[in-house]
Amino acid sequence: FLKEATAELAKPDVDVEAVRVTFLGKKGKITGVLKSMKDLSIDEKKEVGQVGNQVRTAIQEKIEEKKAAQAAKALEEKLAAETLDVTLPGAAPKLGAPHVLQQIMDEIEAHFLGLGYQIIDDPTDSPEVETDEYNFERENLPKDHPARDMQDTFYITPEILLRTQTSPVQSRVMEKHDFSKGPLKMIAPGKVYRRDTDDATHSHQFHQVEGLVVGKNITMADLKGTLLSIMQELFGEKHQIRLRPSYFPFTEPSVEVDVSWDEVTADTKPEDIKWIEVLGAGMTHPNVLKMDGIDPEEYTAFAFGLGPDRFAMLKYGVEDIRQFYLNDSRFLEQFNERG
Numbered sequence: 001f002l003k004e005a006t007a008e009l010a011k012p013d014v015d016v017e018a019v020r021v022t023f024l025g026k027k028g029k030i031t032g033v034l035k036s037m038k039d040l041s042i043d044e045k046k047e048v049g050q051v052g053n054q055v056r057t058a059i060q061e062k063i064e065e066k067k068a069a070q071a072a073k074a075l076e077e078k079l080a081a082e083t084l085d086v087t088l089p090g091a092a093p094k095l096g097a098p099h100v101l102q103q104i105m106d107e108i109e110a111h112f113l114g115l116g117y118q119i120i121d122d123p124t125d126s127p128e129v130e131t132d133e134y135n136f137e138r139e140n141l142p143k144d145h146p147a148r149d150m151q152d153t154f155y156i157t158p159e160i161l162l163r164t165q166t167s168p169v170q171s172r173v174m175e176k177h178d179f180s181k182g183p184l185k186m187i188a189p190g191k192v193y194r195r196d197t198d199d200a201t202h203s204h205q206f207h208q209v210e211g212l213v214v215g216k217n218i219t220m221a222d223l224k225g226t227l228l229s230i231m232q233e234l235f236g237e238k239h240q241i242r243l244r245p246s247y248f249p250f251t252e253p254s255v256e257v258d259v260s261w262d263e264v265t266a267d268t269k270p271e272d273i274k275w276i277e278v279l280g281a282g283m284t285h286p287n288v289l290k291m292d293g294i295d296p297e298e299y300t301a302f303a304f305g306l307g308p309d310r311f312a313m314l315k316y317g318v319e320d321i322r323q324f325y326l327n328d329s330r331f332l333e334q335f336n337e338r339g
């Protein structure tokens with residue numbers, strides 16, 4: 001039996017438990033021999049009992065050995081399967097990235113920070129839910145002013161609305177500014193809302209970056225130089241701008257600003273330049289300064305309102321503004337510098 005069991009246990013994939021049952025189980029071969037002893041003489045019992053027990057112990061040992069060997073082998077196989085090759089290139093996790101409109105706003109902010117402007121984006125100075133007073137009246141747009149129709153408004157109550165422009169931030173900052181500490185130079189980036197019907201170039205919610213400089217002897221030339229610098233930052237060094245007369249109630253004179261679509265060199269003929277309208281601007285109306293407690297005889301100011309959504313359309317050739325708001329990752333990933 002010992003030989004038989006040893007031979008069984010030597011098989012590589014042997015079921016150790018089955019071997020145990022065959023030889024040592026209740027109905028097993030050794031158990032059978034030991035059970036049958038009752039019919040033997042005392043001497044025979046002694047001998048068979050001794051041998052039987054020795055064989056049983058020997059088989060038990062073999063079984064334990066085999067079990068241990070099998071367990072060790074299984075562990076080894078498991079470890080081999082789980083080996084980690086630290087030299088393999090990793091799978092890069094998918095990272096989020098700033099939205100293309102945020103990227104443009106960040107570029108604009110970085111540029112104006114470099115020119116010494118403060119950035120006003122705290123909701124107390126730049127709230128999206130505004131009062132009629134700041135959004136319109138303080139911008140020289142009294143209640144019955146026809147120019148209110150230029151911006152169709154989402155009213156919450158007759159006095160409270162979703163701001164239609166970032167211009168109200170001007171008044172919120174001007175009325176607090178301490179001019180004994182120097183001129184005011186600020187930009188205010190943020191969201192604005194209008195009851196425009198959404199189409200390829202209009203969204204009911206879009207972005208603006210307001211700019212305002214108030215100081216002594218601020219002139220239209222300062223405005224033009226400032227706007228040229230931001231346009232060249234966004235579109236390239238060789239692009240030119242052009243100011244066209246326009247109308248805003250809060251600036252006088254008011255201008256609309258065009259940027260050249262192509263680079264302009266010394267050889268470019270003026271009639272060949274293709275101009276694209278990008279923003280509104282002007283010299284701040286004396287009424288606006290007065291309402292904010294500033295003497296227009298002592299201080300002058302310029303202001304501008306940029307539309308980053310339209311900039312992004314021009315810069316990247318996006319034909320439909322609604323693309324920016326659909327959150328289709330295939331569209332947005334094109335602007336992700338990390339690819």
Ligand code: FA5
Nearest residue numbers: 165167196202203206278279280281303304305307310
């Ligand atoms: C204004 O909102 C003035 N507050 C700008 C200003 C500020 C003028 C300071 C003078 C001094 P306007 O309504 O033109 O102006 O809007 C400014 C820019 O916002 C536009 O040039 C355009 O780029 C963008 N814009 C206007 N309406 C929409 C719209 N529905 N969807 C996307 N962009 C728009």
